[in-house]
Amino acid sequence: MTTPNPYETDLDKNPANYVPLTPIGFLERAAAVYPNRTAIIHGEWRIDYAQAYARARRLASALAARGVARGDTVSVMAPNIPPVLDAHFGVPMLGAVLNTLNIRLDAATIAFTLDHAQTKVLITDREFSAVTRQALALAKVKPLVIDIDDPQYTGKGERLGEIEYEEFIAGGDPGFVWSGPGDEWQSISLNYTSGTTGNPKGVVYHHRGAYLNAVDNIVSAGMVGQSVYLWTLPMFHCNGWCFTWSLAIVAGTHVCLRRVEAGAIFAAIEKYKVTHLCGAPIVMGMLINAGAEQKRPLPHKVELLTAAAPPPAAVIAAMEANGFKITHLYGLTETYGPATICAWNEDWDALAADEQAALKARQGVKSPLLAGLDVMDPETMAPVPRDGVTMGEVMFRGNLVMKGYLKNPKATQEAFAGGWFHSGDLGVMHPDGYIQLKDRSKDIIISGGENISTIEVEDVLYKHPKILEVAVVARPDERWGETPCAFVTLKTGQTLTEQEVIAFCKENLAGYKVPRTVVFEDLPKTSTGKIQKYVLRDRAKAL
Template sequence: MRLEAHLARREANHRPLTPLYFLARAVTGFPQRKAVAWRDRTLSYGEFGSLVAAMADHLRQNGVGPGDVVSVMSGNRPEMLAAHYAVPMVGAVLNSINTRLDAATVRYILDHSESRLVIADPASFALASAAAREAGVPVFRLVDPMAPAVDDLDLFSTDAALPRDLAAAITDEWQPICLNYTSGTTGTPKGVVYHHRGAYLNAIGNVLALGLGVGTRYLWILPMFHCNGWCHTWAVTAAGGLHVCLDRVDPAEIFAAIERYAITHMACAPVVLYMLLNNPARASRDPARRVTVATGGASPTSALILEMDALGFDLIHLYGLTESFGPVTMRGLSEAEAERPVSERATLLARQGSRHLTANQVLIADVDGNETPWDGETVGEILLSGNTLMAGYYRDADATVAAFAAGRFHTGDLAVRHPDGDIEIRDRSKDVIISGGENISSLEIESVLHQHPGVLMAAVVAAPDDKWGEIPVAFIEPRSDQPLSPEDLKAFCRERLAGFKLPRRFLFRELPKTATGKIQKFVLRDIARDGEEP
């Protein structure tokens, strides 16, 4: 077929893909439908649109325009959800900051991202304002409904209207929509740039993969600052479902919300599932009302699957990275598989599965880039290619080029592929510990430990943990002339690291090394896994 000039794309038949269209459809197509529930407040899609418009007006009034970075540090509340629409609506870039980070890291993010302003909820305001003050960035405190203050940013009481074209500022679907920071393999966070195209496609993929629809009532346990809630901030709106916001993880509140709102879907780290199982409020759960739970990080155990099933929860195991807009692959159970013994179900759900419809192509390859056999035994690296990959790392061209070497994104995760196509991760080539859904850099912890005068050498590895998935364990080779105790090191680390990054165990020994002096971490992993004391 000839490529004739009159067949070129036109303004009438080509618009940049952007998640803003999901909200535009909702506010015009079903403005009275319930959109957001939080505490004792419920907003329709029309009212949520007004909240988005109020935030957009606030941003413009404070000089935010196309290309500017807006940082938000907040739990799961309506304004945090609104920021996923208001910030890109003015052509700006949303930078959602992990509320569990320490002040030094937040300061680094604000500096590196060149943030224009910060919006923080009351719980995060003290930390955010301290970091923002050092970075020279203005900060605004969201209203506390229980104790409003004069200077609070109260977007609920502002009467604002959305423009007719929410996507007017989006001239290219490759425009950045978000900037998310991840610890990666070093202690210095990398800024992962998301584009509108990838956000749109991954959101649609999640709608299809998780079966979201008009009747969806999604409980926000997963933090919206984690890969923009795995793109569910946009996916639930695309489906026309109800966002039920919880701004803290409390098992009793989770169970209460599930019953109150007849929740159909939720997502969380495995540690939250264990919290639910160990809380007395589980007695209020009606298992006849099934809830689909998406989880990732640690593989579900037989005991977890059995107990969650008895409580009426159906698990889906997801795999992805910050660089891939969250989920890339998923593993659920077919109707036939759901009838199998729990041990067999656990084996299947431990796998990372296969990609969902709009996600990246997934290749398991050897060191030469050749696809490995689908035999469930040959290990290779997971390589990705497709539309739901980051544009690159902000202000880090070298790391971007390295990540996309040879035309694919290198995850650093080592896996096998089973004959049925299922992917199963066997190891991680990166020194990242995934604990309770948080990425922890072992190198960052080692760097802190090496600052202690009593430490000669330190190595940090992951140890499996039933509750957290993985925990950091520190192996210390002390200096012979200085006394050292676990308590000393724990106090030292607590002053320099966020709480979730603290090693759970400190083991003292001469570190095993290769002939060239490299620490043999595989030996230490075996010790940490088996619980052997050196």
């Protein structure tokens, strides 16, 4: 007879020793401990932590009164403003799922998203009323529409819904009694990412992952009390890499930024003593190339965390020369945003600036709360040699990986084949254990931090009556990281200009997906007729 293990006997989970993880509790604690500390700055508006907690509870209460319950989707179409922060806590207080929409998308894609997510409530800013109106007309779902009339917006956008946001939450109960998830595996948010096919995939996050990634951010970014975070990263992008939840851990201050412009960034850093900000390489390029009239001296060393397309070493060096401390991160929507960090080793302090910048351009090692990171052969699932040369696929595993793709079991199973999340990115593992990306196995272009499916762009171009063949690849860009470059073969006897191709794309695609460069030539192919995109990538780099 086997003797029972005493460590597994009469030591069960119970409500006293086990509570499902959720980031909602961060705000509750911050409001209790630091009620008068400024939580959110937006123009002349100041919201302290007691008020921020009350706003989230009012939102939850008002949504509940309209029938929103566990498993319902609440979509938000807005820039980096306070209502989006309210929603990150108020929506999951009901067990509902938050879907932050990419404000740069076209109406057809937004309509697809609303239908696929079965959106029950849409909270939308007036600035985007034109595209939102079109999307609602195209969508099959008919959500309750709530308008945000942000005082910082001075444009002519219309109101589309039956009630304004501040009026809506004013009717909610600031003492609303919420309960956390019964299971930390419960879904908290839904983020859409471009795939290699036309329609985006819905990436589902759980409460556990959101909690752990929020904590992971605090550790990776070196955040302590009185941290002041400037919102240059879109809150719609992977829930702002989960920094939407992170700041409440340290009762730090969110500085909202409706428009991401160099002058506004420098002004905010100076005025509010910003300590941290995040962004794609486009943000770094914007700051480096800012005019003298926009730049302000930094009040202290400012931490800038960057991810998306790998930043050139020269850009990192230039940023650090301007007083920023750059930390390079890497991840995907499927990993709650960045899940690796190019952790700095003090042994590198003595190296020349250009050598340090080259090391910082690598994607790095797993972040503190990620369980596994490796570069592997996707066929054998064996790790590649740590020689900095042999390429394999970058793979992740652990609590910072998504639940899966909404209503897409086939894609979910493929992504998790072999017990690892397959990123689709090709890279190498250096002898010191740091990974570095080399190429993308999925034909995705990352422009300004946003994914662009080359197949989607190609599908549009193939609709042009004068185009015979087309291939779209990434062209490196100092400002955007990458931009689409279209290689086009015309039908016999036809003529077409670059401007005409771009104009055609503008009529059929969101602006950031439109090719910036068009090259007319016969496409290189293999003996079996497959277009050799690697050849075109090299040509695009050489342009």
